[in-house]
Amino acid sequence: MSVKPSNKNGDRELLQTSELPMTADAILSDFTHYFGRMLGRRTIQVDSPFLYQSVVYAARDRLMERWNKTRNTVEANDSRRVAYLSLEFLMGRLLRNALLNLGMEEETTAALDRIGLDLEDVCEREKDTGLGNGGLGRLAACFLDSCATLSLPVVGYGIRYQYGMFHQRIENGYQVEEADSWLREGFPWEIERIEYAQTIKFGGRSDVQIDEQGRSRHVWVDTNDVLAIPYDIPVPGFENDVVNTLRLWSAAARDEFDLEEFNAGSYADSVASKNAAENITMVLYPNATTENGQELRLRQQYFLASASLQDTIRNWQRRHGDDFSEFAAKNCFQLNDTHPAIAVAELMRLLIDEHGFDWNGAWDVTRKTMAYTNHTLLPEALEMWPVAMFRRLLPRLLDIIYEINAHFIAEISQRWPGDNDKVRRMSLIQEGADPMIRMAYLAIVGSFSINGVAELHSRLLREGLFRDFAELWPDRFNNKTNGVTQRRWLAACNPALANLIGEKLGDSWKTNLEQLDALREFADDPDFQARWRDVKLANKQRLAADIENKTSLSVSTDMMFDVQVKRIHEYKRQLLNVLHAIHLYDRIRRGDGEGLAPRLILIGGKAAPGYVMAKSVIKCINNVARVINSDPAMAGRLQLIFYADYNVSAMEKICPAADLSEQISTAGKEASGTGNMKFMMNGAITIGTLDGANVEIREAVGGDNFFLFGNTVEDIEALRGSYDPQALIDGDTDFRRVMDLLESGHFNRFEPGILDTLIQSIKEPADPWMTAADFRSFVDAQEVAGATYQDETLWTRMSILNTACSGRFSTDRTMRDYNDDIWHVEPINQETS
Ligand code: 26V
Numbered sequence: 065m066s067v068k069p070s071n072k073n074g075d076r077e078l079l080q081t082s083e084l085p086m087t088a089d090a091i092l093s094d095f096t097h098y099f100g101r102m103l104g105r106r107t108i109q110v111d112s113p114f115l116y117q118s119v120v121y122a123a124r125d126r127l128m129e130r131w132n133k134t135r136n137t138v139e140a141n142d143s144r145r146v147a148y149l150s151l152e153f154l155m156g157r158l159l160r161n162a163l164l165n166l167g168m169e170e171e172t173t174a175a176l177d178r179i180g181l182d183l184e185d186v187c188e189r190e191k192d193t194g195l196g197n198g199g200l201g202r203l204a205a206c207f208l209d210s211c212a213t214l215s216l217p218v219v220g221y222g223i224r225y226q227y228g229m230f231h232q233r234i235e236n237g238y239q240v241e242e243a244d245s246w247l248r249e250g251f252p253w254e255i256e257r258i259e260y261a262q263t264i265k266f267g268g269r270s271d272v273q274i275d276e277q278g279r280s281r282h283v284w285v286d287t288n289d290v291l292a293i294p295y296d297i298p299v300p301g302f303e304n305d306v307v308n309t310l311r312l313w314s315a316a317a318r319d320e321f322d323l324e325e326f327n328a329g330s331y332a333d334s335v336a337s338k339n340a341a342e343n344i345t346m347v348l349y350p351n352a353t354t355e356n357g358q359e360l361r362l363r364q365q366y367f368l369a370s371a372s373l374q375d376t377i378r379n380w381q382r383r384h385g386d387d388f389s390e391f392a393a394k395n396c397f398q399l400n401d402t403h404p405a406i407a408v409a410e411l412m413r414l415l416i417d418e419h420g421f422d423w424n425g426a427w428d429v430t431r432k433t434m435a436y437t438n439h440t441l442l443p444e445a446l447e448m449w450p451v452a453m454f455r456r457l458l459p460r461l462l463d464i465i466y467e468i469n470a471h472f473i474a475e476i477s478q479r480w481p482g483d484n485d486k487v488r489r490m491s492l493i494q495e496g497a498d499p500m501i502r503m504a505y506l507a508i509v510g511s512f513s514i515n516g517v518a519e520l521h522s523r524l525l526r527e528g529l530f531r532d533f534a535e536l537w538p539d540r541f542n543n544k545t546n547g548v549t550q551r552r553w554l555a556a557c558n559p560a561l562a563n564l565i566g567e568k569l570g571d572s573w574k575t576n577l578e579q580l581d582a583l584r585e586f587a588d589d590p591d592f593q594a595r596w597r598d599v600k601l602a603n604k605q606r607l608a609a610d611i612e613n614k615t616s617l618s619v620s621t622d623m624m625f626d627v628q629v630k631r632i633h634e635y636k637r638q639l640l641n642v643l644h645a646i647h648l649y650d651r652i653r654r655g656d657g658e659g660l661a662p663r664l665i666l667i668g669g670k671a672a673p674g675y676v677m678a679k680s681v682i683k684c685i686n687n688v689a690r691v692i693n694s695d696p697a698m699a700g701r702l703q704l705i706f707y708a709d710y711n712v713s714a715m716e717k718i719c720p721a722a723d724l725s726e727q728i729s730t731a732g733k734e735a736s737g738t739g740n741m742k743f744m745m746n747g748a749i750t751i752g753t754l755d756g757a758n759v760e761i762r763e764a765v766g767g768d769n770f771f772l773f774g775n776t777v778e779d780i781e782a783l784r785g786s787y788d789p790q791a792l793i794d795g796d797t798d799f800r801r802v803m804d805l806l807e808s809g810h811f812n813r814f815e816p817g818i819l820d821t822l823i824q825s826i827k828e829p830a831d832p833w834m835t836a837a838d839f840r841s842f843v844d845a846q847e848v849a850g851a852t853y854q855d856e857t858l859w860t861r862m863s864i865l866n867t868a869c870s871g872r873f874s875t876d877r878t879m880r881d882y883n884d885d886i887w888h889v890e891p892i893n894q895e896t897s
Pocket residue numbers: 198199200201203351352353401439440442444445446517546633734735736737738756
């Protein structure tokens with residue numbers, strides 16, 4: 065131990081003299097220390113959370129040294145850095161990944177083995193950190209892993225929700241939500257940093273005051289303040305000793321409680337403001353239309369934006385005092401969708417009201433530091449906030465947004481004089497009885513970069529949703545195709561495949577996924593093929609055991625595992641999948657099932673609690689499943705199972721075991737998809753529409769190794785107006801039989817009418833998702849997929865090629881793209897510090 069001399073702020077750093085050894089001996093000794101002395105436990109019970117916690121502490125100690133080193137290097141070099149602002153980080157479990165990245169998996173396994181424990185069991189004890197809804201939140205988590213691995217100075221800023229994504233239980237076929245109390249047993253990864261707490265203002269009013277120099281200043285007064293307390297989670301890079309930070313904010317009352325009120329005898333009122341403050345970070349919002357427009361959600365967004373920007377400025381001032389001249393050159397804020405878009409106005413406020421900037425100076429900094437990523441084309445998903453709510457909650461921010469809009473409208477009027485329609489269309493304010501703030505437009509106007517998440521999606525943004533803006537500022541628009549981290553989504557979740565690949569190619573694919581391309585050479589090698597199949601079979605057995613455990617249904621691994629797991633949404637068309645299941649059921653029942661590949665159709669996903677249609681899709685799947693699974697004629701031929709409580713750790717078991725990956729959204733609706741990439745990486749073959757990143761997946765692997773079906777974006781566009789689903793049903797015997805079965809009540813014998821709305825939606829000429837339009841081509845493509853599956857050699861070849869061609873879909877590539885085109889930060893060089 066030693067103490068470093070003080071820096072210019074007078075702080076002295078306490079240094080550890082030696083690094084902790086990575087040997088099994090040392091790990092076991094630390095484990096024993098934490099289990100016995102710190103947590104005060106004696107008996108080893110396999111299911112105890114304390115075993116897991118003790119392993120985490122032993123690993124965390126080793127992360128801590130590296131974490132400090134990374135922090136010090138970035139500080140010392142005064143490097144340009146990125147803050148990734150996101151309302152969601154869907155991290156999943158952290159232990160396996162930390163051990164893998166630290167390179168201490170083997171030694172930890174050995175250490176635990178000595179006391180009769182299996183690392184696998186210990187890892188299984190970790191609860192998922194489920195602070196996200198789906199793709200957008202998981203993408204943020206994969207980004208952090210890749211940034212740390214690429215040594216990029218990127219800090220994630222998010223919210224430490226007390227309750228994350230709800231747990232899903234199925235009762236009589238219906239989804240039942242249960243609170244996710246993920247913090248109840250403690251969360252050993254986080255470090256509370258009370259010393260960096262920030263104050264966040266709400267309410268009050270915006271006023272103008274004259275300062276000592278006689279200048280007018282905006283002030284925001286009579287506010288209700290809330291404390292933002294940061295909790296840091298380490299984000300280790302892969303075998304590079306870099307540890308980045310995920311900083312999550314938790315809300316707390318500034319004053320424990322109101323003593324005046326307490327003394328006056330009103331105990332309940334005295335704690336009311338404490339409760340109101342802490343409510344802000346109580347629960348993650350599910351993404352459903354009905355949840356929009358809620359005040360608490362806006363509070364969350366502002367809370368995150370303000371705390372993170374203030375934190376960045378505090379950190380800046382510690383190093384640069386009041387000199388902001390380099391601030392824009394050294395900072396970049398990436399907005400994960402519009403959720404944190406209020407940061408545009410908040411940075412303006414902080415610079416002008418609190419740091420003496422004039423409007424133009426502040427706007428220059430804002431426009432040079434903000435970058436916005438869009439994640440959806442669904443118009444109903446574009447966030448808008450009532451002006452009235454803003455005025456009540458964030459009055460000073462509303463002033464600023466109005467002023468940004470005034471400057472912006474002046475710019476449009478100059479470019480297109482007299483085009484009032486354009487002004488109305490592009491204004492940040494949607495006029496009407498209840499005027500609304502268009503958060504996407506605020507994000508666009510305030511950012512130097514606007515990107516979509518797959519090539520098709522980025523094109524559709526430019527040509528459709530954001531057309532006017534792309535015309536005004538073509539250079540700001542760009543594409544960054546999503547990816548996934550191969551450390552979690554291949555190396556960690558599919559060790560058997562990782563080893564097989566390793567035997568042929570070595571391990572460099574773990575940090576350079578394009579290396580997988582060399583697998584193509586073995587696609588037709590019979591010996592390699594056989595081993596490839598053995599791995600898939602073992603993974604299927606593992607998943608089958610998990611399913612049997614959860615549902616007490618037995619599953620045969622001879623079947624093709626045909627999998628669709630993702631949030632339940634009409635545009636994702638789980639219903640189309642069910643129609644196909646019913647079609648197969650009908651064929652087998654009629655005796656027309658000869659030669660069909662035996663199939664397990666596995667569907668999993670959560671419906672937003674307020675999304676009625678999505679919830680009836682779940683009920684429908686479960687009802688159809690019950691009929692199919694209890695029909696003896698289906699035994700060994702067809703099974704339909706709903707996988708309850710789908711989450712990140714479930715996907716870690718599911719994607720290595722999948723044969724067929726269902727990516728069947730209505731073309732033009734799925735921005736990218738990332739599950740599609742996880743399946744591809746693990747050797748599943750996609751059946752999919754030309755939507756989102758499916759287009760690029762098909763390009764990468766070749767049309768022969770992808771089951772394509774369905775209308776294109778252009779087809780769908782052309783169909784609108786003349787779409788006649790009833791005619792499609794009547795003109796197609798297979799389709800008619802499926803609809804007849806549904807309409808006859810075959811799947812809801814004792815629950816009359818419950819599927820009516822769903823059935824009607826398929827027959828609706830105005831159906832935005834055009835499910836019926838793709839029925840025929842879907843069934844045909846499925847027939848080809850089934851036949852191909854029965855040609856073992858061909859299927860295995862296709863499977864190997866899918867993995868081999870998945871190199872582009874690593875978030876390492878995605879992060880390089882962001883850095884080359886948007887961020888321009890230098891990798892952290894820890895050696896030289
Ligand atoms: C939000 C809403 C809100 C209101 C109504 C329906 C609705 C539907 C979806 C959403 C989520 C929008 C943001 C999102 O999660 N996008 C997903 O981002 C992933 C990562 O880029 C991408 O792979 C998915 O395709 C995209 O849906």
